[in-house]
Amino acid sequence: VAKLLGTRYPIVQAPMAGGFTTPELVAAVSNAGALGSIGGAMLPPETLREAIRATRALTDRPFGVNLFAPLEPERPSEEAVDAIQGLLDRFRADLGLVRPAEVPSPPPPGTVEAQLAVVAEERVPVFSFTLGVPPLGPVREAGAVVLGTATTVGEAVELEGLGVDAVVLQGSEAGGHRGTFRVPFDQGSIGGMALVPQVVDQVDVPVVLAGGIMDGRGIAAALALGAEGVQLGTAFLTCSESGTPAPYRQALAEAGADSTAVTALLSGRPARAIRTELLAAVESSGLEPLPFPLQGLAMADIRAAAAQQGYPELLFLLAGQGVGLARRVPAGELVEALAAETEQALRRLAG
């Protein structure tokens, strides 16, 4: 996988959407010999182009961009929107906010196609995708290495059939949105220990495991299972170059393996995140979430104010089950440590 990606180590920094993957983070990871990745899904095409160029100004090593499959959220009823907003108003009061006249809109139709054109035009070396399958023609023609995200054996086989260069397997341990696209979400919630061997027996393309990997022990385990590489998200959230807000960092530092839950209530689509007061309130309201990504956009003002004012309990704290092992170090130092620990774990196993 390292050869395929053009990196020194078979380690990918997960392309987390939501402002975490600053050019500084991505470049530091790539400069250290792993694959830095821009979580580009929520960026308007020209903002994505700027992020790519800003990254390229900081590294001449390969890096990646990740996009979602096109989203076509159904329009929710006014009643549904009002019910959620009514619930959220309580938290706004605590933050000194009033309900905004308009909530941010989801990306307009055609956004993914425009983002893909940017990735192709900018000749981004590695393109990865999740939440389904976007049209791959432009990035392929531009020569990008293409990685697709799967959560089941069937999804991995499907992606191989579509010609991806490698499959990123998202184990149930992973933080962030579930990439499941062919079966109900709970059926696509499979732990890495079980998922990797069953997939590598069925596909010929290399497999990269994501989910719960935080150090060299996890990397060595992924290799033992048959993966050829690993993707780490939560481990990079606490790096100094990451765009993670201070209260989010505080929550990560206090969380443990049993602190997270998979919930659709904070974005409209199942995602693993640290349990918070905000989640508990939406849960106990019994309200159905608005379709992804509208539920998250409905509370965007709350998240922004909570990040600024320092309230982790009102943030959307995406994190994986390995969160208890997060460390506060520069990204380059983390990559070097991961590589050294992996060597150490493999030596320990050998002897």
Place this chain on the structure above:
Amino acid sequence: VAKLLGTRYPIVQAPMAGGFTTPELVAAVSNAGALGSIGGAMLPPETLREAIRATRALTDRPFGVNLFAPLEPERPSEEAVDAIQGLLDRFRADLGLVRPAEVPSPPPPGTVEAQLAVVAEERVPVFSFTLGVPPLGPVREAGAVVLGTATTVGEAVELEGLGVDAVVLQGSEAGGHRGTFRVPFDQGSIGGMALVPQVVDQVDVPVVLAGGIMDGRGIAAALALGAEGVQLGTAFLTCSESGTPAPYRQALAEAGADSTAVTALLSGRPARAIRTELLAAVESSGLEPLPFPLQGLAMADIRAAAAQQGYPELLFLLAGQGVGLARRVPAGELVEALAAETEQALRRLAG
């Protein structure tokens, strides 16, 4: 762990309750150099004694017995029982059954204490427990090696404090009942990749990983994560010596990584099992399950008839997420294969 258990390999055959762990299975596993284990929880004390003696007649190697923490199910209302039985009557009609005048009773109070006395009197070499913590005095005084089951870091630390000799970590991939006893079940559903490193950093006793392990790749991965041993359940369900009924075997052979779900609807307590028509029917009824183990006992006649008549869709098909890798071999052959594959995986990693 092998030294602690007195076995050649650090491999434990999971003590699955429900008629799977015949003396032939347990003895074959122990004779091959792993730890065979009797799932004794649902056996009346004297039946357990017979099972122990029958096993001992077939092996002079160490083996284990597993029991549950004492259960004190609340008595459900007659209405709740009638509602469930009304739902089940449809399936009885298909099987040519009528609703039994009385459903089987749960073990009477004092059962666990009596079972523990049997384990102590029979000098069973290894005692393991799950679903909480039973009184450990008698088995400890009898010199048994004691293994407790944990699903979170906190539970593992608690068991270490109680003086267990090793902790069996049940990852979310595992088939069967969730052993979670200190937090809500969903918080105790942690994948092995994330769970093992976080636990071994906090406890000094050896850790045995259970969940999703089906071959040498999984064993090597568990060792890489920091576990000293592994426990496999589903892998032994398809062994020729196992008490698994024919239609259950057929369902296991057809299942894959995404075939299972964690549900409380078939026993009253969350357990990972293959999704079936029976589960779907209970789910869509919206009925709350009776308290564990009453929900399972309420459908015991259906399970028995379905096993005999060959209907897997009406069975309680406990299985882990590794089920797609199950093989039909004698248990001794499986143990030898697991040991050889582990060596092979470790050699591959080293080179």
